[in-house]
Amino acid sequence: xxxxxxxxxxxxxxxxxxxxxxxxxxxxxxxxxxxxxxxxxxxxxxxxxxxxxxxxxxxxxxxxxxxxxxxxxxxxxxxxxxxxxxxxxxxxxxxxxxxxxxxxxxxxxxxxxxxxxxxxxxxxxxxxxxxxxxxxxxxxxxxxxxxxxxxxxxxxxxxxxxxxxxxxxxxxxxxxxxxxxxxxxxxxxxxxxxxxxxxxxxxxxxxxxxxxxxxxxxxxxxxxxxxxxxxxxxxxxxx
Numbered sequence: 493x494x495x496x497x498x499x500x501x502x503x504x505x506x507x508x509x510x511x512x513x514x515x516x517x518x519x520x521x522x523x524x525x526x527x528x529x530x531x532x533x534x535x536x537x538x539x540x541x542x543x544x545x546x547x548x549x550x551x552x553x554x555x556x557x558x559x560x561x562x563x564x565x566x567x568x569x570x571x572x573x574x575x576x577x578x579x580x581x582x583x584x585x586x587x588x589x590x591x592x593x594x595x596x597x598x599x600x601x602x603x604x605x606x607x608x609x610x611x612x613x614x615x616x617x618x619x620x621x622x623x624x625x626x627x628x629x630x631x632x633x634x635x636x637x638x639x640x641x642x643x644x645x646x647x648x649x650x651x652x653x654x655x656x657x658x659x660x661x662x663x664x665x666x667x668x669x670x671x672x673x674x675x676x677x678x679x680x681x682x683x684x685x686x687x688x689x690x691x692x693x694x695x696x697x698x699x700x701x702x703x704x705x706x707x708x709x710x711x712x713x714x715x716x717x718x719x720x721x722x723x724x725x726x727x728x729x730x731x
Contacts, residue, residue, distance in 0.1 A: 496522040498534050502558060503547040503573065504528060508596075512545065515600045517608065529553035529561075536565070543569035543611055545603075546590075548576070553685035556588050559724050563589030563652060569610035570654075573598075586695045591656050612657060629665045632704035632713035633730055636661050643703065646731070651703050656681070660696055661704075664714060673721040697722060706731065 499521050503509040506527075513523040524539075526532040527622050528550055535541065545563055546555035559570050569582040572593040586593075591610045594603050628635045634651055641658045643651040653661075659681040663672070672680070674693045706729045713728035 496520055497542040498524070498539060499543045500524045500526055500532060500541050500608065502526045502528065502532050502550075502555070503545075504550045505547070508547070511703045512603070518605070519604055521607075531675065532558055541568050543571065543607060545571050545573055548572050549576040553595055556584055557589050559588045563654070567653070571606060571610060574602045583695055586692060587699065589652070589654055591654050624679055629728060630656060630726075631661055631665065632728055634704045637663060638665070653703070657696060657700055660700060668724050669727040671717050671720055671723045677721065
C-alpha cells in the first residue's frame with residue numbers, strides 16, 4: 493500500500509480496542525480508536541476512514557446501527573465483531589451493509605487476513621480482467637462501472653454498493669446466462685482468506701436485487717435456479 497489505510501476500531505471494551513488497534517498498527521495500518529458512536533463520528537469528521545471494525549453489542553448505539561450510518565456515508569469497508577456464534581448477528585450485519593464478520597474470541601492473524609481482504613476489494617485490486625469487458629455493464633435498471641466499481645441509476649444517481657456486492661455483480665456480469673452454484677459464486681467473488689457461512693450469498697443477492705431489479709419480488713435480472721444457485725439474465729428488463 494502506498495499510503496497506510498485508515499482503520500477505526502469501535503468497541504466499548506478498552507482492552508479489546510487497544511489490543512486490536514496495536515496489532516493493526518504493528519502491521520502497517522493507521523488506526524484510530526473510538527468507544528462508541530460519538531467517538532466514531534468525531535474520527536470520521538476529522539479524517540476519512542477506509543475500514544471500520546465495529547463491535548455488534550455496545551451500550552447505546554450498537555454496531556449494526558453504526559454500520560448503517562457508515563454505509564450511508566460512503567464506501568468504507570465494514571467488519572463486524574460479534575461474540576454471538578450463531579448466524580443471526582452475521583446475517584443482520586450483511587443486511588445493513590457489512591462486508592464481513594469475525595466472531596470473538598478471534599485469532600489476530602485471522603482478523604488481519606480479513607482486514608486485508610476487505611481493503612483489497614474496496615480499493616479495486618484483485619479484480620482480475622473485469623475492466624477488459626468494457627467500462628460499463630447494464631445490470632437491471634442500473635449500470636455497473638467496472639473501472640470505478642460504482643453502480644448508478646439511470647439518472648446518474650450513485651447507488652451505495654459494498655465491495656462484496658460489487659464482486660458478486662462483476663462475477664454475474666462476467667458469466668451471463670451461466671448457472672452458478674453458491675460455492676462457485678464464493679470461489680469467483682469471495683476472498684480465499686475468508687470463511688463464508690450458509691446464507692451469506694443469499695443475503696447479498698437479496699440486497700443486490702433491491703438495488704437493480706425493476707421488481708425485487710419478481711427478479712428478472714438475477715434469477716434463482718432452484719436447488720442449484722443463481723443465473724444472470726443480461727436481457728432482463730431495464731425499466
